[in-house]
Amino acid sequence: MSKQITIRPSSLQTRKKKSCYPVKCIKRHWQLYLIFIVPLFLVLLFSYGPMYGLIIAFKNYVVTDGIFGSEWVGLKHFDDFLRSHQFPRLLKNTLGISIYSLLAGFPIPILFAIMLNECINIKLKETIQMVSYAPYFISTVVMVSMVLMFLGPRSGIINSIVELLGGERIDYMAQPGYFKSIYVWSGIWQGMGYSSVIYIASLSGIDQCLYEAAIIDGANKLQKIWHIDIPGITPTIVILLILNFGSIMSVGYEKVLLMQTPANMSASDVISTYVYRLGLEKAQYSFSAAVGMFNSVVNAILLVTVNQISRKVGETSLW
Numbered sequence: 001m002s003k004q005i006t007i008r009p010s011s012l013q014t015r016k017k018k019s020c021y022p023v024k025c026i027k028r029h030w031q032l033y034l035i036f037i038v039p040l041f042l043v044l045l046f047s048y049g050p051m052y053g054l055i056i057a058f059k060n061y062v063v064t065d066g067i068f069g070s071e072w073v074g075l076k077h078f079d080d081f082l083r084s085h086q087f088p089r090l091l092k093n094t095l096g097i098s099i100y101s102l103l104a105g106f107p108i109p110i111l112f113a114i115m116l117n118e119c120i121n122i123k124l125k126e127t128i129q130m131v132s133y134a135p136y137f138i139s140t141v142v143m144v145s146m147v148l149m150f151l152g153p154r155s156g157i158i159n160s161i162v163e164l165l166g167g168e169r170i171d172y173m174a175q176p177g178y179f180k181s182i183y184v185w186s187g188i189w190q191g192m193g194y195s196s197v198i199y200i201a202s203l204s205g206i207d208q209c210l211y212e213a214a215i216i217d218g219a220n221k222l223q224k225i226w227h228i229d230i231p232g233i234t235p236t237i238v239i240l241l242i243l244n245f246g247s248i249m250s251v252g253y254e255k256v257l258l259m260q261t262p263a264n265m266s267a268s269d270v271i272s273t274y275v276y277r278l279g280l281e282k283a284q285y286s287f288s289a290a291v292g293m294f295n296s297v298v299n300a301i302l303l304v305t306v307n308q309i310s311r312k313v314g315e316t317s318l319w
Contacts, residue, residue, distance in 0.1 A: 093267060
């Protein structure tokens with residue numbers, strides 16, 4: 001007759017994970033919750049708190065009546081904006097500048113980061129990084145002032161070079177055709193170095209064994225860049241591209257407003273400057289809020305759409 005053997009579970013096996021109730025968790029990790037409360041409060045206060053003001057986009061807001069006392073008009077302001085004769089021009093200029101900035105400005109930091117990654121001379125690499133990062137910390141007002149000085153029709157260095165080569169002086173800021181290029185390329189010059197930081201960080205995380213194996217296989221620099229560097233930073237490129245598409249309608253008004261003149265208004269007037277003029281100069285708060293909300297909704301739709309496409313095609317997405 002065989003003897004039945006009973007195996008008793010050890011104390012570790014019998015120890016069950018007790019569910020951590022919210023109060024106990026807070027008491028146990030109160031330091032972490034205390035640190036978390038401060039940024040959460042700031043986000044709620046400055047990001048979500050003011051969102052109640054979007055109600056004025058659906059009302060005929062009068063300051064004396066207040067937000068809740070003003071007349072409800074529904075989608076009237078949205079309809080007026082979409083039917084206005086200025087809407088096609090504003091949309092064309094906004095998309096034109098955004099797409100131009102995306103096509104010209106997005107690849108350059110990637111190429112710059114790869115070039116720096118291939119630089120063997122450490123001192124030269126550090127010098128180039130420092131020089132390229134510096135323009136990012138220049139304020140928009142100072143940067144636009146520099147652009148206006150360089151392109152000045154009388155004493156600008158660009159016109160002096162053109163005249164020296166036999167050309168004629170041009171008032172570039174008075175020509176609508178030059179506005180988008182001046183805006184975009186000055187922005188690339190200012191942000192190229194800083195935008196390349198994240199790509200440089202991604203390149204530094206690539207396994208060095210891949211480069212050693214490529215050298216053994218006889219790969220040259222271009223082949224290493226194409227088969228190792230670019231695939232290694234592709235997830236970072238995709239994520240940043242999605243974020244850029246999510247802000248394609250958000251052309252900041254500060255720089256445009258500083259570069260704007262009556263002569264180039266046909267090419268420089270974008271949705272953000274239109275909202276600025278209506279909201280602050282003409283005190284049409286409800287209409288300007290509706291235009292701004294339309295801009296944000298379009299950006300949100302583009303962000304979600306591009307993210308879904310990226311997730312299905314390349315399996316890389318924000319969520």
